Amino acid sequence: MQLLYLDPRQLESDPEGVREDPGDVAGLAATIAERGLLQPLGVIEVGSGRYQVVYGGRRRAAAVQLGLERIPCIVLDHDDPDLLLRQLIENVQREDLNDIEQARAYVRLRARLVEERGKLPEGELDELVGDAVGLAGRTVRRYLGLLELPDEVQQLIRRGELNVTQAQHLRRVSSPRTQIELARFAASEGMSASELSRLVAYFAANPNLTLETALQALEAGEQLRTSAGPEVSLAGGPLAKTSVGSVDYEESDAGLWNDEEPKEDESAYLSVEDETLENQPKNKARVFRIRSLDQMVDETDRLSRAYVEGDLVKWVQSDEGAPFKLRLLLKQLESLSRGLRDVARQQGWQTEE
Known part of the structure; x- marks a missing residue:
């Protein structure tokens, strides 16, 4: 390897490089203008006096933007078997990929x-x-x-409008058209991964369901079939309304992540305060089932405190998807309230109306 100072405008991009677009390099250019280019680019010689960028493409773009005439470059061995690996590690470990x-x-x-x-x-x-x-x-x-998802869904992921967790849920739906509809809706409404998971569960178990019908059913508090089982024919629509069961979040979500963390205690479950999907690290979001009545009481207490302490109002005011989410939350809580009263009546216990 040798260190050369080369004209960034003369450096060629790798046609098979992993980065599709250097993106906005204004911030990087400002840093280089203030501190200089501290980390050399990696290049290989592809002809007499011609060099191709192996890693550092964004630094090159920033240097061009600044009008720099020479930048430090390390010339790598073209036949080095670890060349690609270094390029990948250089790029993958950077947050802007x-x-x-x-x-x-x-x-x-x-x-x-x-x-x-x-x-x-x-x-x-x-x-x-x-x-x-x-x-x-x-x-x-x-x-x-x-990469198996439709191109339109991939574009949403590229733009950061969908994350990896949401995309994994979409893969449970077999129809590409439905995947696109759900992806568009999730992006436009700012849905969380758990909310999208519920919708996906309905579509996975009810392939003929339309997005409009599913949303209407959710807002009406109807319980759609969310797990495999015998079809139930109902007059008036294809919703397959039944009590077959609900989506098992431990299987559908935790299964995507559970090899990246030490095994959790079985009492672990989703905390509204600090364990929400949005607050988890990018590749480590998990959802756990509530496993006891005590845990359910604790979760209800957290929900109540979110309202009493003013957090709910703050979230509603800052979330563009609040109208949909609030309606969905209201229907879910109303459905839960009816279910709790039914359980109490079945046990012969009196409840306050």
């Missing part, structure tokens, strides 16, 4: 590993990729699954 770009990076790394080691079982290949970039094999598979 979007989820689709990460998925494409893992595809390239898988291909490189196959070239070096021959055909390997899929699971082993994912584990090797994960080891190389510091992720679990299941996490790698989750990112690869993003």
